[in-house]
Amino acid sequence: MAEEKRLMKGNDAIGEAAIRAGCTAYFGYPITPQNELTAYMARHMIDHKRTFIQAESEVSAINMVFGAAAAGARAMTSSSSPGISLKQEGISYACGADVPCVVVNVARSGPGLGGISPGQGDYFQATRGGGHGDYFHLVLAPKSVQEAAELTFEAFDLADQWRMPVMILADGMIGQMMEGVTFPEPRDLEKLPARPWAAGGQYKTHRPINHVSSINLVPDELEAKVHERFLRYEQIKKKEIRFEEVNTDKADLILVAYGTSSRVCLGAQQMAKALGIELGIFRPISLWPFPYDRIAALAAKGKRFLTVEMSMGQMVQDVQLAVAGKAQVSFYGRCGGNIPTEEAVLAEARKLLGK
Numbered sequence: 001m002a003e004e005k006r007l008m009k010g011n012d013a014i015g016e017a018a019i020r021a022g023c024t025a026y027f028g029y030p031i032t033p034q035n036e037l038t039a040y041m042a043r044h045m046i047d048h049k050r051t052f053i054q055a056e057s058e059v060s061a062i063n064m065v066f067g068a069a070a071a072g073a074r075a076m077t078s079s080s081s082p083g084i085s086l087k088q089e090g091i092s093y094a095c096g097a098d099v100p101c102v103v104v105n106v107a108r109s110g111p112g113l114g115g116i117s118p119g120q121g122d123y124f125q126a127t128r129g130g131g132h133g134d135y136f137h138l139v140l141a142p143k144s145v146q147e148a149a150e151l152t153f154e155a156f157d158l159a160d161q162w163r164m165p166v167m168i169l170a171d172g173m174i175g176q177m178m179e180g181v182t183f184p185e186p187r188d189l190e191k192l193p194a195r196p197w198a199a200g201g202q203y204k205t206h207r208p209i210n211h212v213s214s215i216n217l218v219p220d221e222l223e224a225k226v227h228e229r230f231l232r233y234e235q236i237k238k239k240e241i242r243f244e245e246v247n248t249d250k251a252d253l254i255l256v257a258y259g260t261s262s263r264v265c266l267g268a269q270q271m272a273k274a275l276g277i278e279l280g281i282f283r284p285i286s287l288w289p290f291p292y293d294r295i296a297a298l299a300a301k302g303k304r305f306l307t308v309e310m311s312m313g314q315m316v317q318d319v320q321l322a323v324a325g326k327a328q329v330s331f332y333g334r335c336g337g338n339i340p341t342e343e344a345v346l347a348e349a350r351k352l353l354g355k
Helices: 010-020 035-047 058-070 082-096 123-127 145-162 172-176 219-239 259-274 292-300 315-323 342-353
Strands: 006-009 025-028 051-054 075-079 101-109 115-118 138-140 165-171 178-181 243-246 253-256 279-284 286-288 304-309 329-333
Touching (some): 010 101, 010 172, 035 051, 082 165, 115 172, 243 259, 253 315, 253 342, 259 279, 304 342, 329 342
Parallel strands (some): 025 051, 253 304, 304 329
Antiparallel strands (some): 006 178, 138 286, 243 279
16 A cells, blocks of 8 residues: 655655665764754654764764765765765765765755855766766756655665765755655665675674775776776766656757756746747756766757756756757856746746747
8 A cells, every 4th residue: 555645844855765765874964954854864763773973074974974884884964065065075985985875965055155045056066076086976856855755765776786975966945845755665674785895794794894995005906996987987877867858849949957947947838838839848867977868869859958057057068068069058047045937937938939
């Protein structure tokens, strides 16, 4: 029998999904607008006899995640924009040591401390490997509370499968809004994937003690390891690209947006339809790997693109890379915590279409 839908705030839904996915260790530090997530884990991880620690800083939290995950735990942390910046060194360590974990960024406006309103200015940081060195990790961007829960639940499996951190890049709007959500059945901790590479025992399973580290002082060995990792990235690009399309077959102009901005674009598309104007929507769900090939295919059909972001323009550069000069790419964005309106997006689209 399917579980009844529950009305939950996005931050709480992410926490519940993580617990059901088998998160056995959570380490966090308070920052708005994701504080409810940390509070949810504080209440409910203990209920399930799992580990919760409010660390003394964001730096401590991510290094606790690294240590717990290296020892075999399904580990997670969460924060918001400047807090994620502080975690970047540890994320680079985890990528360099091939340690799976889940990192949630409920993004706010920036740069610097910025404001506590939602923003999408963390796109470059998330998708380009925001720490030091040559690396990438999976980045998934939900548009709703339901999808935030679903992607969080799946993120733990993806982290294990590809042995890397997986980032859920939401924003303050999705973290704070309340919507109906259903959850999958909780994972059986005894049936979680084995981690024979890990540094210590996992639950009741004995295995040899392994050395888990990102350091290698022999240049040729380190280069070979990085090359091996990038071969894995190519496999991820073939298997894990995700996106959603609306009306792209009928429309000449396609709105490209993710997260909260994509919800605004859907409203603008529906308003346009009432006026007899066809707009399409292309929503990347995986921000890394990015769906370059599909956008390129749409560009080859003569489509034009309007990228809508809650920033000064970051994802628009990936859209430009995808079309490779073969299609017009325009940009509309708001920043400082402002969210584009349906009316403004529609006006921008009508201007481009001359209607």
